[in-house]
Amino acid sequence: MKNRKVRSSNETEQNRVKLNRRTFLKLSIFAGAAIGANQMGKPGAHSASPLEKTSRRALEERWTATSCLNCPARCGIRVRVVNGKAVKITGNPNSLVSEGKICPRAHVGLQVLYDPGRILSPSKRGNREKGREIDPKWIPISWDQALSELTQRLKSLRDVAQPHKLLLFSGLNTVSSEDVIARFADAFGTPNIISGNGLDIETEKSGNWMADGHYTGTAYDLDHTNYILAFGADILESSRPLSRFLRKWGRLRREKPNRTKVVVINPRYSLTAAKSDEWVPIQPGTDAALALAMGNVIISENLYDTDFVNRWTTGFDSYKKLVLREYSPVAVSRITGIPSEVIQRIAREFAQTRPGLALRGRESINRPEGSYISYAIFCLNALVGSIDIPGGVIYQENPKYREMPHRVVDDIARRAKDHPRIDLRGTDKFPAAEVVTNQIPESVLEGIPYPVEMAIGFNSNFNMFAPGTERWDKALKKLPFYVHISPFISEMALYADLVLPSTTYLEEWGYDHSPPGSGFAEARIKQPVVKPLGNSKSVTDIVFEISKRLGGGPAQSFANVGDQSEGFVKFRTETLMPWKEFLEKGAWVGKEYEYKQYGRIFHTPSKKFEFYSGNLKSLNSKMRKGAEKDIDCLPNYKEPKFLGEKEKYPLILLPYQPLLVVENGSQNYPWAQEIFLPMDGVGWETLVEINSETAKILNLRDGQAVWVESPSQKIKAKVKFSEGVHPEVVVIPSGQGHYSYGKWQKGIGVNPNEIIGVDYDTISGQAAFFNTRVKVYRA
């Protein structure tokens, strides 16, 4: 080992091996040859003979700082590359959002990169028929041919002045690719970029917007908080940025003088609940009532932060009147199934153990009434003054990348700009929405507000991850021409007329930042750690190339922002940090967070925190004719709406996202698959969890196959009796049920989205996930 030029992997100083130029050249030739022979993780030539004097052979080893993209948190990572092969991923200590820590999915990145199912050449559909079980009969073609066909079709849309009939799907992409796609859409002339956000947590954003005017996710100062109430928030599973929550969990519990108490309110005994101090099972959909009852206790016992409430909030009197009148602990106990003593106790604890935080997550707010639930829970933070203080809610700052020169919007694009958007955002149906992902199938199928001529998907896989997957399949089938860009044939790619192989995040240039979490700003680089496999190209480069070929406004818009992805990233980030230093460190961190900026943080009409939402009121008066009801602008509890009759479908479906769901649209990663369900100690499958008492009533046997049937569809999986499930609930993890490609995912488990009925939170356009009644019977 002495002779080897390998350095220990947990070395904290600089990442690069010092090699003199000469050895470096020699080695890189060697490494190049190895890559050639080695492309899909096949054995390299140099490992052929064990008797070769391997230990004396110098290895070319590099550590490269870049960032992850297995979920939108995009954590800083360092990747160890030996002889051209990426072999180990670990955290980047320069990234402070997660203090240099990463979640288990980051390690899986190696299998994302070397996934044997990756596509490495552009391909054209050979079979004109489209469908779930139908073989597309891909015909490999050259990049040139693929791009000219694509640009020709794009051009013809512009030629007839209908660029708005282009629909763009944006799945999980780097922030830089998102910026490029948005710029392309504007220059091309389509208002229709559909991100996956409408399947995520738009209700968290709208709840914030109603209260403090920020239509963004919420950031929490986890370093200093002393009490956490998690309403359906899976902070150790799917909240974001996850690795920050995981890291701070250590801090909350044992790295500060007083241990933070965590109470989890959820119909499901989640991993977070298992690690918390108290689990409070709740009747699904009634979290708003609980939050308002806690408001009732806090106000009637005078435990609220009078100073903050008086100085920096409005509408408190109406809120007070409402909660005192309608939400007594006894009344709410009947709604939520939680004993009134428990409601009183956790309300008191929360108000008295400051700073405390009330968090909400998918399981409480991804519902038809989600915005109001989200608003009601968020208001608890204001009641106890946990707004913009250490240990409270904080307001995320984002890195200021260099402004791009004004995009060139030519006549064609300008004329198309005023067309309504195809997802109906901003209409009476979804007045405050930023994106309504799950509206697309209906819009496409019915041709409203106008028919779609062509669509391009960038790493999207919405027909797996949106409720009511069947509609998506139908809509994709109906699209006259669909181009899919991703590293693998995802379920959405099955419906494509043309697929373009994009690189994975370990082979491309980009810049990224996390969703709200840290407060302070941080930007991270993405740089190729290995050469792109096969003929794959990064999304950014593909868009640059298409724009160039299109000419006109699109070409001009991309003329002065760097020539291709590397240049673009350099152009945008050079103002933050010298390029070389950015490459070396991998992360740029902004100035420390400043608390108590009450003068400027509230973006509401009153410039204060609003218990009575002015934003909602102005929206109300704008969108609806006639008198709006007073109650609609206050957080309130509405009886939860479910699809399906209770008599026929007695149980409520509760899908959840386990930690090891890789969010790039594939799950073909054995490291993630084999430990998929840690609470059950198994992987490689979907378990339908049901309360053991309920299961006995239904005459089921533990472990047998059952049908879970909703009014729209049914799926078959193995049932597991559980003590950690509300008696009226059926729990199914999402993430499995892929049917497109990959021996480690195809045919494994089932996808609960197939049976979820379609509904929305009408304010934010968030797709409801916890809105469907089901029945369970033996298969």
Added chain:
Amino acid sequence: MPRWGMVIDLDKCTGCQACSTACKSENNVPYGSPDDQRRRRDIYWNKVIAATSGTYPRVNTEIISMPCMHCDHAPCVTVCPAKATYRREDGIIVQDFRRCIGCKYCIVACPYGARSFNSREQKEEQYLRPDLPPDRNVWGQWPFPTRTHGVVEKCTFCFHRIDRGMKEGKKIGKEVVPACVEDCPAEARKFGDLDDNNSEVSRLLSSRAWIRLREELDTKCKVFYLLK
């Protein structure tokens, strides 16, 4: 001579399983398949298990991350007929693949289920790691670029890291730790010398309530769990 041990704080642990995936990539541990899992033939050097008790709504699940416990009185060492598994002077229990005859006696003897039998074909390509030296069969170095068919394998406390760190004069437990410790996002795992009163592991053990698994068997294992 140090006596290496690990302390896992169950209060800080989030059950995320980063220890398991970090170990898999660090040590090139084979991944399994649905069939492997059904037949309990999948290989883990660090396995996270869940133990549930109680009835609704008073249920409790403990999530416990389990590397090899590296017992000072290791049953696996006692039973091995080939002397393939032995205790190093620094307390790490290692497995010599060259000596292992694959009888699985140690798997039966291990009270923690920390050992796995590798029934894979050695030439399965996805396990090849050109950066790593060949296994002990040829050169005597860890970890391995290929897998060795027909032997028992298990956690090594990442002794390749420790040995190299010792040679380079690094502080083991601070600058150099096993992969699972390094990549634990909650920093729930600590590694160090149990005989050194000033090491972090010793300090934690003297300040918090702890348990070892299956204490009644008197294995004197060196993985400790701190309680809530």
